[in-house]
Structure formats: C-alpha cells, structure tokens
Amino acid sequence: MTDAAILTDGLGVRFRRNRRGRRSFKDLLAGRRRRTRPDEFWALRDVSIVVRPGEAIGVVGRNGQGKSTLLKLVAGVMLPDEGSVTVTGGVAPLIEITGGFVDDLTVRDNVYLTAGLHGMNRAQIDAKFDEIIGFADIGNFLDTPYKHLSSGMKVRIAFAVISQLEEPILLVDEVLAVGDKAFREKCYRRIDELLEGGRTLFFVSHSERDLRRFCTRGLYLDKGRLVLDGPIDEVLDRYNAEQT
Template identity: 65%
Template sequence: MPTPVISVEDVGIQFKINRRRQRSLKDLFGTKQRREAPEEFWAFRNVSFDVQQGESIGVVGRNGQGKSTLLKIVAEVIIPDEGTVEVRRGVAPLIEITGGFVDDLSVRDNVYLAAGLHGKSREQIDDEFADIIEFAEIKDFVNTPYKHLSSGMKVRVAFSVVSRLDEPILLVDEVLAVGDRGFRRKCYARIEEMLADGRTLFFVSHNDGDLKRFCNRGLYLDDHVLKFDGPIEDAYERYTADYS
C-alpha cells in the first residue's frame, strides 16, 4: 500500500462559546460582576482516515458539523486540539472567498500576492497572469480594489488563481455555489482536468450531483464524529436517510 498523502488520526477540534445573559441594572452598576465561563463545544472528535494520491473525497453532513473545519485542518490553517494530521503533499485551498486576498489591494496585486504566497515566482505569475484574468472573466476590473467586487467576481478570481497552482491536493468548500451557471461549468471542467492529472480532491457540498460527479469516496460527519467513510453514493444516502 502506498504511503497516504494525508493521514488524520484521532483528530478533535474544540471551540468555546460565550453565552452571555442579558444584564440587569444591578449587574451593570453593582460592585461585583460575575463572569460566566465560556461553554466548551467539540465540533468533532476521534476522526481518523487516510487519503491516497488521486482520491476524490466528498465531505457531507448538516451545517455546523465541522465540514469546513476539517478542510481547514487538512490545509493546516487550524491546529486540532487533539490527534495528529500529516499532509505529505502541497495543498491548494479554495476554502473561503476572501481567504488570502486583501480588500484594499487591486485585483492585479491580489493575484500576485495570492499566487506568490503559494510559491509562484513573479516570472511565473507574469506568464500566467493573462490566462488567470481571462478565465476569471474580469479583464475590465484588473485595477479595481478587490473589496469593490461582487461575491461572484471574488469567486472567479480566487478559483482562477488557485486552480493554476501546481499543488497536488485541491480543497474546495462550496464557494462555487456563489458563481453564475456559466462560470460553474468552466470550474467543473477545470476540476475534471485536474483530477485527470492525478490530483487529490477534498470537496464540501450539499449538491448530490456535484458530489457524485467529482468524488468516489465520501466522509459523513454527524453528531461530532465521522459517522461513515465509504463510497460517495453510500455516504450521501446515509446522510439523507438520517435527515429526510
């Protein structure tokens, strides 16, 4: 068995929630004010799985079950509170629309910044810049501050940059749902090209058609655990059966 490109073992992630009650005048002006300890909340615990190069993983589950958090852990954006994660190849993340982009910089400067942060040289970006802008369909806004773009335009720029990275692992977290139908078709074609090249895909979506189109394996998160790991069709059926 080849060495996995991703190994996740007994991983858990905890958040703290402050549930502040409505304060009375006595609370505000009294000499003693009681502080309530934040409530601890585990998004999930004891999650373990390995991923081989070239696998296409669809992550399914209700909102709030930690799907996006799991991708951020794989991207090494978040450090888990317990367990270990080993990622043996580079990652190209399309997790949040604004991730890695600076509002006050122009689209041009953001393309150079985002691609540069992922290891592209200025010469490489120079060579690819026209193609990035053409794919994003945003040539009239190259010098516009990023913050003035619509959410759909931001997706186009982000996907165009990330999909041209050479990293072998691609993380996609539902951001394509913001784009228009024509651009989604272009994105889907690009993802299929990347998969044909042997890339590894982590894909979070509630769209069963997209999941079954791109993914051959599914991870179903529910009740703070990894409830199922197997064929994507079975993972989605388990999810829908639990909440139909």
C-alpha cells in the same frame, strides 16, 4: 502509511464558547457583571481517515458538524487539540474566497500577491497571468481595487488563481455555490482536468449533484464525529435518509 496524501489519526478540535447568565435588576443598578463561564465543545472528535493520492473525497453533513474545520486542519491554518494530521505534498485551498486578498489593492496586484503567498515566483506568475485573467473573465476590472468587485467576481479571481497552483491536493469548500451557471460549468471542467491529471480532491458541498459528479468516496460527519466512510452513493443515501 507512506502512500497517503492525507492521514488523520484520532483528530480532535475543541472550541470554547462563552455563555453569560442573566443579570438581576439589582446587578444592573449596581453595574455588576455576572461572571462569564467557559463552555467547551468538540467541533471534531476522534476522526481517523486515510486519503490516497488521486482520490476524490466528498465531505457531507449538516451545517456546524465539523466539515470546514476538517478542511482547515488539512490546509494547515488550524492546529488540532488532540490526534494528528499528516499531509504529503502541498495544498491548493479554496476554503474562504476572500482569504489572502487585500481590499485596497487592485485585482492585478492581488493576483501576484495571492499566487506568491502560495509559493509561485514572479516568473511563474507572469507565465500564468494571462491564463488566470482569461479564466476569471472579469472584463475591464483588472486595475480596479478588489473591494469594488462583486462577490461573484471575487470567486472568479480566487478560483482562477488557486486552480493554477501545481499543488497535488485541492481543497474546495462550497465555493462553487457562488457565481453564475456559465462560470460554474467552467470550474467543473477545470476540476475534471485536475482530477484527470491525478490531483487529490477534498470537497465539501451541500450539492448532491456536484458530490456525485466529482467524488467516488464520501465522509459523513455528524456532531464532529465520522459516522460513515465509504462509496459516495452509499454515504449520500445514508445522509439523506437521516435528514428525513
């Protein structure tokens, strides 16, 4: 389907966890180790979706059901074990707030580094720099090493940089759950602006308020499988009913 911003077909990701059995007292005395047995499980299985340009999609489900894994596959930082994922256009990922930032570099240097890693050249960053720092509102910490910032300030910098990227697809994974109320409201307004500009939003959150505010469509994942794909209100109602 050529008009899809995101297209997945039979998408699956398999992880391996190690399960070690108990050792006997004799084993301990002899220094013997019980052989580790691999145990595979599917974080995602047979997930097929079509996201069209300009759609705002909310992904819901309990912890450990594959939501963040799905976003990482769309972002291209993880490869599937089966099926395929096709993304038309670049992505602006707010998946892990510390991703791409270097602790020993200053905030200033990290802004240039992170924006550069996402495809902005020096002139583009120069033009956006004051707006990025103004949005982050971190006071006099511009030339402070990144590692000395609070978690809330790190979120401010990450969101300020990523939201300035001109990529057509915005991926957001729970990042708005961190930070003070005033900054969250600023982020909400920025997301509203991006959606009004025709961006595609792929949004993972446990906040029903945020999901209903931004998204018109929902995906409900359970045990790595797509349980329901439909209007966000319908998806949230189904999800809430199954949690009681």
